[in-house]
Amino acid sequence: MTRFFTYILVFIFGALSAQNQTIPHLSVEEGNIELLTQSVEVNVVGEVSDVRLYQTFKVQDTNSAHYLFPVGLETSLYELMVFYPDKIISLDVRNMDNIRKQVLAENKRGKKITLIHSADPHFLKLNLNDLPQEEEIKVVVKFMQNLEKEGNVKSVTLPTFLSENYVDSMNEFEFQVNLISPTPIYDSKITNYQVEPKKVSSKYHVFHYKGIQKKHPIHFSYNSRGEEADAGMLVYEDKGCRYILGVVEPPKVIQPEEIAPREYVFLMDVSGSMQGFPIETSKELVKRILNDLKPEEKFNILFFAGGSDFLSAESVYATEENKSIAIHTINQQKGTGKTKLSEALQRVYQYKPEPEFNRIVVLVTDGILNEPRTLYLDLKTNLKDAQYFIFGIGYDVDRRTIQQLAATAGTEPVLITEQPEAQKELDRFFNLIRTPLMRHIEVRSRELNLSETYPNQFNGFLSSQSSSFVSKECSGRRDPKLILTGINGNENYQEEFSLPNEKNNEDLFILKYLWAREKI
Secondary structure, three states: OHHHHHHHHHHHHHHHOOOOOOOOEEEOOOOEEEEEEEEEEEEEEOOEEEEEEEEEEEEEOOOOEEEEEEOOOOEEEEEEEEEOOOOEEEEOOOOHHHHHHHHHHHHHOOOOOOOOOOOOOOEEEEEEOOOOOOOEEEEEEEEEEEOEEEOOEEEEEEOOOOOOOEEEOOOOEEEEEEEEOOOOOOEEEEEOOOOOOEEEEOOEEEEEEEEOOOOOOEEEEEEOOOOOOEEEEEEEEEOOEEEEEEEEEOOOOOOHHHOOOEEEEEEEEOOHHHOOHHHHHHHHHHHHHHHHOOOOOEEEEEEEOOOEEEOOOOOEEOOHHHHHHHHHHHHOOOOOOOOOHHHHHHHHHHOOOOOOOEEEEEEEEOOOOOOOOHHHHHHHHOHHHOEEEEEEEOOOOOHHHHHHHHHHHOOOOEEEOOHHHHHHHHHHHHHHHOOOOEEEEEEEOOOOOOOOEEOOOOEEEEOOOOEEEEEEEOOOOOOOEEEEEEEEOOEEEEEEEEOOOOOOOHHHOHHHHHHHHHHO
């Protein structure tokens, strides 16, 4: 087992070392590849797509070939099978995500491992020997691809899967996109192909195409945001266990009066390792948020390194005078000393927010910390009072600490190690935290054990982007209820859901894989 894991680790590491945005394809060193049929089925579920590619080939004038799947951060292969007339060949990808996480972590630490089991570093490869002559072979490729999110729209673009190495003998091309949303769908469309949706229900749209057009990418997009915030759940059941996807959607337009007054508390790492672009980018982030605050909102800043000092003994109103003093103080920071985060966080915990404010704590650090084990437990204990966001920036960011802090807080971290990527990520982070519509979103149940809920017990935050969780439970209870709660200032939100008991929908199979990926 150890030798097998080492082999896979080396293989995947080499594959990840150079991302290549090409298509899954059959390849031969000599001979001809004739593509006879091709169809694509896509199940769009929440914020991921389950892509299933079916192809039929005839390979001539060679006895061997290989099928290549390009490795990328936005896709996860979970099945690759090739059917000969008399046998089946498959690539075992059961541990792919676990290996992927470990390899990416090592890659970010600067380690390089030479690819010794493949001449091509860009692909996962399935070798196909003893090809049947003058016989058809069938290929099934299944992978999960993340959707892109921009504004109110979620989208995915899929290539044609037509390699230039193929002799194209297809008479027609067929694809089907099944959109299954936890909340109502307000708009859905496919560009590049003339196909209209069949609206099975307000949460289920189907697109089906069959025709001679086949050389355009499939671009699919949809919008599930209405006038008001909404929440919904999808369930897939397998072997007595239920896999649950929950999504909370913000309204398509967030009105200022819907947001409780904001109170930002910034924890700025000003230690020596932050010198240069890390601390300068940190200053820009804080100044941008300060300038976005209204006079009736509040802020405070804690500068920490070997010690920690607040700008003020308590949060102050965002008047022009107070913002001017804060920006002047920020500009004086140079980056000296060592990092002591626990002490800084303890000082934040010690003064409680005013109930009518949404407190948002923004930690800006490179995460090079030497902290006690209680760091994460203390953070978890204090989540009800504020929403915590982690902005990791530096030449040598401690990714594990940053990611674990964010997982404990139930938010997605920002990680910046190179100056060219700083501005884009800063913009994304700013837009995420500037409209705190709801914080401390929790999922719980009186009947079910939801200990395997991810992200890390799900403490969600709702702003301009949706918030989601996945969970697995195996109690067998037939009419359980799930309760979503959240806080906006001093107003409490609560909604109760009954899990579906209708016939299982196989189009939701990807929930099982999505849960496994989030757990890893």
